Each structure stands twice: as structure tokens, then as C-alpha cells.
Amino acid sequence: MGIVFATCEVNRGLEFINKxxxxxxxxxxxxxxxLCDLLKEDVLRVQDPDFHQPCQIILGDKGNMVRDKGRINEAVKQLMNHPKLAD
Incomplete structure (x- = not known):
């Protein structure tokens, strides 16, 4: 069993992503x-980059990959395609 430092708190999650x-x-x-909606619902969490390299977005305590797969895919697509992250 491993310890994971991750948050479902929206502001902290965005802070981790921005870091x-x-x-x-x-x-x-x-x-x-x-993504913010899924963090609020604890469907997803963002790992703390000070403890995890690479930092990842992981399933939260209330997340279910079967039930939430479509919403998760849309949130990840929105994140990865955002112009602020474009090279």
C-alpha cells in the first residue's frame, strides 16, 4: 500500500497543475x-507535484471509471486542448 498526496480541492488542484x-x-x-466539477465531486484528484513526479490526475474516492469514463475523458480533453497549455 502506498501513500498518495492528492487533492480534490479545486484551487489547490489548479495550483498543482500550474506548478x-x-x-x-x-x-x-x-x-x-x-475538470473543476469532477474535482469538487471527488471523482478526480490532482497529485501534489512536490511528492509525485510526474504529477498525475487520478481517480478520487467517489470516482468510478465505468460510470464516469465519458465525463473524465471530456474533462481531460478540455484540459489538454486548452490554449494556455499549447506549446
């Missing part, structure tokens, strides 16, 4: 509303 992309403009809640 992983320091050369890009910071993401805000309005940039990734689908």
Missing part, C-alpha cells in the same frame, strides 16, 4: 470547468 507547467500561463477555474 507542473511553469512556462505556461496559469489555468483558472473558468478555463477547465469540467
Amino acid at each position: 507542473m507547467y511553469p512556462s505556461h500561463e496559469d489555468l483558472a477555474k473558468e478555463d477547465v470547468p469540467l
Whole structure:
């Protein structure tokens, strides 16, 4: 059993994501509303980059890959395609 340092708190989750992309403009809640909803619901969590390299978005305590797969895929697509993360 391993210990994972991750959050479902929206502001801290965005802080962790922004820390992983320091050369890009910071993401805000309005940039990734689908991800924020899943974090609020604890369907997803964002790992703390100070403890996990690479930092990942993982399934939260209330997440279910079968039930939530479509919503998770849409949220990840919204995040990865956001212009603030474009090279």
C-alpha cells in the first residue's frame, strides 16, 4: 500500500497543475470547468507535484471509471486542448 498526496480541492488542484507547467500561463477555474466539477465531486484528484513526479490526475474516492469514463475523458480533453497549455 502506498501513500498518495492528492487533492480534490479545486484551487489547490489548479495550483498543482500550474506548478507542473511553469512556462505556461496559469489555468483558472473558468478555463477547465469540467475538470473543476469532477474535482469538487471527488471523482478526480490532482497529485501534489512536490511528492509525485510526474504529477498525475487520478481517480478520487467517489470516482468510478465505468460510470464516469465519458465525463473524465471530456474533462481531460478540455484540459489538454486548452490554449494556455499549447506549446
